[in-house]
Amino acid sequence: xxxxxxxxxxxxxxxxxxxxxxxxxxxxxxxxxxxxxxxxxxxxxxxxxxxxxxxxxxxxxxxxxxxxxxxxxxxxxxxxxxxxxxxxxxxxxxxxxxxxxxxxxxxxxxxxxxxxxxxxxxxxxxxxxxxxxxxxxxxxxxxxxxxxxxxxxxxxxxxxxxxxxxxxxxxxxxxxxxxxxxxxxxxxxxxxxxxxxxxxxxxxxxxxxxxxxxxxxxxxxxxxxxxxxxxxxxxxxxxxxxx
Amino acid sequence: xxxxxxxxxxxxxxxxxxxxxxxxxxxxxxxxxxxxxxxxxxxxxxxxxxxxxxxxxxxxxxxxxxxxxxxxxxxxxxxxxxxxxxxxxxxxxxxxxxxxxxxxxxxxxxxxxxxxxxxxxxxxxxxxxxxxxxxxxxxxxxxxxxxxxxxxxxxxxxxxxxxxxxxxxxxxxxxxxxxxxxxxxxxxxxxxxxxxxxxxxxxxxxxxxxxxxxxxxxxxxxxxxxxxxxxxxxxxxxxxxxxxxxxxxxxxxxxxxxxxxxxxxxxxxxxxxxxxxxxxxxxxxxxxxxxxxxxxxxxxxxxxxxxxxxxxxxxxxxxxxxxxxxxxxxxxxxxxxxxxxxxxxxxx
Numbered sequence: 001x002x003x004x005x006x007x008x009x010x011x012x013x014x015x016x017x018x019x020x021x022x023x024x025x026x027x028x029x030x031x032x033x034x035x036x037x038x039x040x041x042x043x044x045x046x047x048x049x050x051x052x053x054x055x056x057x058x059x060x061x062x063x064x065x066x067x068x069x070x071x072x073x074x075x076x077x078x079x080x081x082x083x084x085x086x087x088x089x090x091x092x093x094x095x096x097x098x099x100x101x102x103x104x105x106x107x108x109x110x111x112x113x114x115x116x117x118x119x120x121x122x123x124x125x126x127x128x129x130x131x132x133x134x135x136x137x138x139x140x141x142x143x144x145x146x147x148x149x150x151x152x153x154x155x156x157x158x159x160x161x162x163x164x165x166x167x168x169x170x171x172x173x174x175x176x177x178x179x180x181x182x183x184x185x186x187x188x189x190x191x192x193x194x195x196x197x198x199x200x201x202x203x204x205x206x207x208x209x210x211x212x213x214x215x216x217x218x219x220x221x222x223x224x225x226x227x228x229x230x231x232x233x234x235x236x237x238x239x240x241x242x243x
Numbered sequence: 244x245x246x247x248x249x250x251x252x253x254x255x256x257x258x259x260x261x262x263x264x265x266x267x268x269x270x271x272x273x274x275x276x277x278x279x280x281x282x283x284x285x286x287x288x289x290x291x292x293x294x295x296x297x298x299x300x301x302x303x304x305x306x307x308x309x310x311x312x313x314x315x316x317x318x319x320x321x322x323x324x325x326x327x328x329x330x331x332x333x334x335x336x337x338x339x340x341x342x343x344x345x346x347x348x349x350x351x352x353x354x355x356x357x358x359x360x361x362x363x364x365x366x367x368x369x370x371x372x373x374x375x376x377x378x379x380x381x382x383x384x385x386x387x388x389x390x391x392x393x394x395x396x397x398x399x400x401x402x403x404x405x406x407x408x409x410x411x412x413x414x415x416x417x418x419x420x421x422x423x424x425x426x427x428x429x430x431x432x433x434x435x436x437x438x439x440x441x442x443x444x445x446x447x448x449x450x451x452x453x454x455x456x457x458x459x460x461x462x463x464x465x466x467x468x469x470x471x472x473x474x475x476x477x478x479x480x481x482x483x484x485x486x487x488x489x490x491x492x493x494x495x496x497x498x499x500x501x502x503x504x505x506x507x508x509x510x511x512x513x514x515x516x517x518x519x520x521x522x523x524x525x526x527x528x529x530x531x532x533x534x535x536x537x538x539x540x541x542x543x544x545x546x547x548x549x550x551x552x553x554x555x556x557x558x559x560x561x562x563x564x565x566x567x568x569x570x571x572x573x574x575x576x577x578x579x580x581x582x583x584x585x586x587x588x589x590x591x
Contacts, residue, residue: 051446052445053442053445053446072445072450072452073442073445073446074444074445074446074447074448074449074450074451075450077445077446077447077448078448082446083446085442085443085446089440089442089443090439090440090443091435091436091439091440091443091444092439092440093435093438093439093504094432094435094436094439098432098435101432102432102433102436102444102447102448102449103447103448105429105432105433106429106433106447106448106449106450107447107448109429156447157446159447160447160448
């Protein structure tokens with residue numbers, strides 16, 4: 001299979017602080033990739049550079065065979081690169097239906113597929129049903145619990161019908177059974193053909209989900225490969241457990 | 244209701260109001276009505292940017308005056324010489340709208356990266372810059388002001404002020420239809436996401452910059468259109484009052500009092516506050532106006548932060564089934580509270 005995402009020699013600084021340095025990463029279509037690293041290692045910065053929220057000063061990102069450097073975030077979403085945010089950022093004044101309606105209107109419809117209003121409604125309901133939020137379709141996000149908020153975040157990312165979904169700490173602060181819920185969702189999505197990058201601190205979730213594991217430490221990639229092998233890597237152990 | 248029936252209905256309501264006013268046989272009703280209608284246009288225009296997108300524009304007076312002075316400029320250019328009133332008012336309105344639309348686009352472009360108070364200050368600065376330009380531009384009268392000699396009567400209407408009121412009525416109907424159309428379209432959803440969270444909007448595929456430019460352009464154009472016939476209404480245009488604070492304050496206060504999330508809000512606010520001001524001007528004094536606006540604004544911010552529409556919504560939502568829904572949410576809250584709210588942060 002060809003590479004869906006190719007990050008080449010990517011670098012990002014904040015003033016004098018080097019957040020990312022020479023990151024090279026390629027993700028094949030259909031993969032389940034785990035991305036881990038201690039706090040402050042640059043995971044979210046990498047996501048932000050890939051998704052266009054931040055601009056990388058160095059290196060380049062290719063997605064689906066085309067260089068996307070310089071493209072604004074919304075254009076990348078339209079190409080099929082969706083993300084969920086680490087802290088859920090729902091549209092607070094819109095109900096859940098309309099929250100998932102936005103990406104439908106602005107990405108799927110913008111790609112040329114014409115949707116009648118009723119078809120869009122159906123689609124929104126289906127998305128909410130998939131994440132188990134259909135009963136609250138007419139509620140505002142403030143009525144949701146933490147786990148529901150994460151599910152909404154995922155539903156909104158899924159609504160853009162992405163080729164690649166980056167889930168940025170979608171499970172932080174959730175209970176065991178809630179984590180299972182979200183994992184099931186992500187696996188199902190992957191089985192439907194969506195490539196998933198999972199960024200997570202909860203190792204149990206990462207190890208059960210990922211087929212490949214990438215470790216970032218202080219803005220550098222220190223390991224990349226089979227999850228079990230990566231976890232046995234002495235450098236990774238050192239980064240996580242200290243010497 | 245779909246857009247075309249709504250357009251027809253609003254035209255019928257407008258025609259009925261106009262016919263009703265004709266029956267009174269007193270020109271004052273048109274004189275006062277013009278101002279209220281003008282505020283419907285201004286507050287609806289303000290709300291497209293301020294209410295839908297969440298960008299507070301303090302420069303309403305600037306756009307309004309731009310429309311007014313474009314009329315003066317054209318009047319000086321061709322009309323004052325040989326051909327009085329050669330260019331019909333509707334054309335002047337379109338020209339005024341086009342000019343302020345362009346300036347609105349420019350303002351949007353220059354202030355794209357500003358939010359909140361910074362954006363508001365930038366728009367206020369724009370109005371000050373425009374005023375300085377006009378004061379120093381002799382062609383449109385400079386600080387002395389400019390006279391527009393309007394015809395006494397026009398065609399079938401009799402007095403000219405009736406004609407002006409009718410034009411403003413049509414403009415108000417147009418503005419409300421535009422606002423309502425935006426609200427129910429993809430554009431309206433996009434504007435709402437800009438108001439809520441621009442970063443999340445971008446991630447959802449919304450081209451926020453382009454949408455903001457569309458909003459500043461439409462909003463500016465409508466404000467300019469409201470200003471274009473003003474010289475004909477007032478007869479003597481003077482920079483101080485044309486760039487007056489009243490326009491900025493009223494066009495913010497009216498949507499806030501009515502409710503900013505829907506086209507109905509600015510309409511209610513403008514009718515209430517606009518008529519109140521007209522009544523007070525006649526019965527007490529015009530100087531009390533701003534005091535009344537300030538007082539009402541404080542009252543609404545404290546009592547009904549979402550305006551009259553918010554109050555109505557709150558009242559409608561006190562249905563029994565919703566009460567059950569709320570209790571169910573309450574039951575779920577402990578579970579949510581047990582989970583730490585903030586994820587372990589990952590600083591860049």
